[in-house]
Amino acid sequence: MTEKMTAPKKFFNLVLSEGILLIILGMLIIILPQITTFALAILLSVGLILIGIYKFINSIMLRHAIQNPWLSMIIALIMIAGGLYLTVNPFFNVFVLTLTIGIYFILEGINSISIAISQKDFVNYWWLALVGALVQFVLAFIIIFGLPYTALWTIGILIGVNMLFSGLTLISLYMGTKEIEKNME
16 A cells, blocks of 8 residues: 555544544433433533633733723623523523523524425425424424423433444445545555
């Protein structure tokens, strides 16, 4: 094998490894969605605290350069307080995140309907967007009307499914390189 082929082969072997890792992690997350959901909620809370601290310090350091440094400091303190509250009350944090996901699905459903209607005269299978909208509305209904119980698993399941399909995508990319490799030889 030539030196020219070694670098791409190593790269695609890493792609395969990453794909396998993502599939394993995705399956674990799907099996244990509550752990992922609460871990993400805590991570977001800590992130909010850290961003608030940074914003507060930055406001003090730039107090002469910005017009209303006290307003920036108040916003930073609210971010810190909100992050602390969400860290101490992770179930509320998860509840709000899950509700946000439900609202997101409603908005995406509305968007899919508007796309379907606007493309009706140009696209043969415009009605598939209506089917997609229906699925989005059903998901939103399950998530929102299942609260607070759906808050325990929604985020974890969505992240797990995303990782699983990302891993499958990388593995299919790797499998496609076998054909390229044969053509290069």
